[in-house]
Amino acid sequence: MTSPSANVKLVSNAMANATRRKIMAMLVEKERTNAEIEKAVGAAMLDYHLQMLQQAGLAEIKDGTVILTDFGKNFMETKSAEKPAESINDLSGTKPLQIMEIRQLLPCIADESKFRVISRLEPALGGSLKLVEPLFTRARYSERIGALIIQSGNILITLYSTGNVTMTMIKSEAEAKEILENLKNTINKAIASGVTPVPREKVKVDHAEIYEYLPKTNCQICGEQSCYTFAIKLVGRETTLDKCTPLLEAKYTTNLEHIRALLEYL
Ligand code: SF4
Incomplete structure (x- = not known):
C-alpha cells in the first residue's frame, strides 16, 4: 500500500x-x-x-x-x-484589440536594409497581457519590463502592457502590417472565445541558440576561452551578458536584443 x-x-x-x-x-x-x-x-x-x-x-x-x-x-x-x-484572472471583459497606425519605420542599426517598427495596439492589455503568452510558440512575458517578447524567426516583437509594439528586422511596411494583423487576430481570437489560454511550461532555450547571436570572434574579452563557452556559462548563469562588451557595437544591436529576449526564457 x-x-x-x-x-x-x-x-x-x-x-x-x-x-x-x-x-x-x-x-x-x-x-x-x-x-x-x-x-x-x-x-x-x-x-x-x-x-x-x-x-x-x-x-x-x-x-x-x-x-x-x-x-x-x-x-x-x-x-x-x-x-x-x-x-483569478482571465480574459473575460477584455476588449478586442485594434491596430493603430504604424508610427515609425526606422532603419535597423544592425542591418540598414531592414526596419525597426514602432506601432500601437489599443486598448492596452495591461495586466491581461501575460495571460496571452501561451498563444505564441516562442514568447515570454517579462515582469521586469512589463512586455511580452515574441520571437518569429529573426523578427523580435515586443508588445508592452501599455499597448506599444516594437518590431525588429522588418523588410517593409507591408510585412509590419501583416505581422501586426496576425498578432491582433491571434489575441482577439482568444478574447472572443472567452477561454484564457492555459499556462504552459517555459520555452526551452539552450546555449547553441544563444551562441548563434554572439559575435563568434572568440576574442576572450569576456574572460572565456570562446563564444561557445560564454554561451554555456550564460545559460548556467555562471557569467553575465555585460561581460561580452563587443555586443555593444552598433552592428550587434539586434543580436543583443535577441540574446536579451532569450535570457528572459531562462
Ligand atoms: S567577449 Fe563576446 S565575442 Fe568575445 S569571446 Fe566573449 S562572447 Fe565571444
Whole structure:
C-alpha cells in the first residue's frame, strides 16, 4: 500500500506539469475521451501524462473514457477553494484589440536594409497581457519590463502592457502590417472565445541558440576561452551578458536584443 507521504509526492509530481493540470481542468468539467484530450493537449507523451494522473489516484480510465476519481474531484474542489481571489484572472471583459497606425519605420542599426517598427495596439492589455503568452510558440512575458517578447524567426516583437509594439528586422511596411494583423487576430481570437489560454511550461532555450547571436570572434574579452563557452556559462548563469562588451557595437544591436529576449526564457 502506498504511504500517505508517497501519495502526496505522487500528487504533487502529477500536478507539477502544465499539460496534466490542463487535463485535470478539462476533467473537472466532464469526462473525456482520449481523442478529446489529445485534441486539446496534443499527442506528445499523452499516455505518460495519463499514467502519472492515474498513479497519483487523481484520474482513471474506464471503457476508453478518462474520468476524475473521487479523490481527484475532492482534490480539485479543495484546490479551487484555496485559490486566493486575486489570483483569478482571465480574459473575460477584455476588449478586442485594434491596430493603430504604424508610427515609425526606422532603419535597423544592425542591418540598414531592414526596419525597426514602432506601432500601437489599443486598448492596452495591461495586466491581461501575460495571460496571452501561451498563444505564441516562442514568447515570454517579462515582469521586469512589463512586455511580452515574441520571437518569429529573426523578427523580435515586443508588445508592452501599455499597448506599444516594437518590431525588429522588418523588410517593409507591408510585412509590419501583416505581422501586426496576425498578432491582433491571434489575441482577439482568444478574447472572443472567452477561454484564457492555459499556462504552459517555459520555452526551452539552450546555449547553441544563444551562441548563434554572439559575435563568434572568440576574442576572450569576456574572460572565456570562446563564444561557445560564454554561451554555456550564460545559460548556467555562471557569467553575465555585460561581460561580452563587443555586443555593444552598433552592428550587434539586434543580436543583443535577441540574446536579451532569450535570457528572459531562462
Ligand atoms: S567577449 Fe563576446 S565575442 Fe568575445 S569571446 Fe566573449 S562572447 Fe565571444
